[in-house]
Amino acid sequence: MKNYHISVLLNEVLNFIPSEKEGYFIDGTLGGGGHTRAILEKFPQIKVLGIDCDKDALIENKNKFPENRFTFCEGNFKEMTSFALQHNAQPLLGILLDLGVSSFQIDNAERGFSFQKDAELDMRMDKNLTLSAKDIVNSYSREDLTKIFREFGEEKNAWKISGHIFQVRKEKLIETTSQLVEVISQVSGGRFLTKTLARIFQALRIEVNQELESLRIALGSAIGLLAKGGRIGVISYHSLEDRIVKEFFRHEKMDCVCPPKMPICTCDKVSTVNILTKKPIMPAQEEIDINSRARSAKLRIAEKI
Numbered sequence: 578m579k580n581y582h583i584s585v586l587l588n589e590v591l592n593f594i595p596s597e598k599e600g601y602f603i604d605g606t607l608g609g610g611g612h613t614r615a616i617l618e619k620f621p622q623i624k625v626l627g628i629d630c631d632k633d634a635l636i637e638n639k640n641k642f643p644e645n646r647f648t649f650c651e652g653n654f655k656e657m658t659s660f661a662l663q664h665n666a667q668p669l670l671g672i673l674l675d676l677g678v679s680s681f682q683i684d685n686a687e688r689g690f691s692f693q694k695d696a697e698l699d700m701r702m703d704k705n706l707t708l709s710a711k712d713i714v715n716s717y718s719r720e721d722l723t724k725i726f727r728e729f730g731e732e733k734n735a736w737k738i739s740g741h742i743f744q745v746r747k748e749k750l751i752e753t754t755s756q757l758v759e760v761i762s763q764v765s766g767g768r769f770l771t772k773t774l775a776r777i778f779q780a781l782r783i784e785v786n787q788e789l790e791s792l793r794i795a796l797g798s799a800i801g802l803l804a805k806g807g808r809i810g811v812i813s814y815h816s817l818e819d820r821i822v823k824e825f826f827r828h829e830k831m832d833c834v835c836p837p838k839m840p841i842c843t844c845d846k847v848s849t850v851n852i853l854t855k856k857p858i859m860p861a862q863e864e865i866d867i868n869s870r871a872r873s874a875k876l877r878i879a880e881k882i
């Protein structure tokens with residue numbers, strides 16, 4: 578993979594930040610710190626809270642940023658309200674969520690995110706989580722495995738694959754990425770194998786880290802935290818995440834959510850955002866050419882009103 582570490586849609590992220598105001602920005606997915614670094618450089622009047630649930634992000638970013646303008650917050654972005662309160666992050670001008678895993682997590686074989694590298698089946702971004710991919714593969718029922726492969730991996734052969742996992746693990750636990758690759762290739766070989774592996778590994782990663790649930794909770798708190806005119810941008814990498822963001826923004830924009838038959842509004846719902854991206858922003862071909870991870874990225878932006 579070429580230049581994997583480059584931050585995705587960097588210019589597009591910088592462009593959505595209100596440029597002249599003084600205040601705070603929450604980078605909810607600090608990762609390698611590329612977006613944060615660029616924000617700190619371009620906007621000298623902005624302070625950044627950088628959240629990451631992976632302690633290694635702290636090591637990655639150690640001494641990279643001016644201490645008086647950057648604070649590392651170890652934890653899940655679904656807890657952004659308490660980080661914002663704790664650090665009195667007001668006015669909050671912007672929030673960025675660049676979802677998924679970062680290059681240092683994928684490149685570190687030991688973390689078990691990649692089906693191309695042999696390692697223990699782990700996949701926890703936050704090492705404090707109790708359930709790893711190994712626990713899921715070896716303890717979930719066939720029905721539950723099928724459900725996550727289908728819902729989070731959109732895998733058509735989910736029932737067949739989970740059935741085979743179920744049989745194999747009766748004899749011997751499936752403990753490593755290579756063992757899981759071997760098991761899947763026994764039922765889903767041929768030219769579609771790589772895509773199947775990508776889907777199954779994605780599904781397990783989403784389940785281990787409860788990624789969609791965290792995203793829903795974070796979106797639910799984000800708008801309330803933003804100052805008027807503050808903006809939130811979310812970069813997603815697969816349709817499940819993108820759908821959640823799109824529907825959330827749409828719902829926030831609506832002024833009334835009463836059923837159409839109601840003669841008068843009783844819901845009291847008011848619009849809280851303007852959607853700045855009718856269609857998601859996607860990377861230009863030049864960006865995809867130098868950073869293949871960018872190819873599936875979609876950025877949606879909304880502004881608090």
Ligand SMILES: C[S@@+](CC[C@H](N)C(=O)[O-])C[C@H]1O[C@@H](n2cnc3c(N)ncnc32)[C@H](O)[C@@H]1O
Nearest residue numbers: 584606608609610611612629630653654675679
């Ligand atoms: C795609 S990377 C971010 C890359 C970063 N924008 C950059 O420019 O280097 C995603 C990061 O978010 C973290 N992450 C993912 N989900 C998270 C969550 N729910 N809470 C906190 N951090 C999360 C991951 O550990 C990973 O380091």
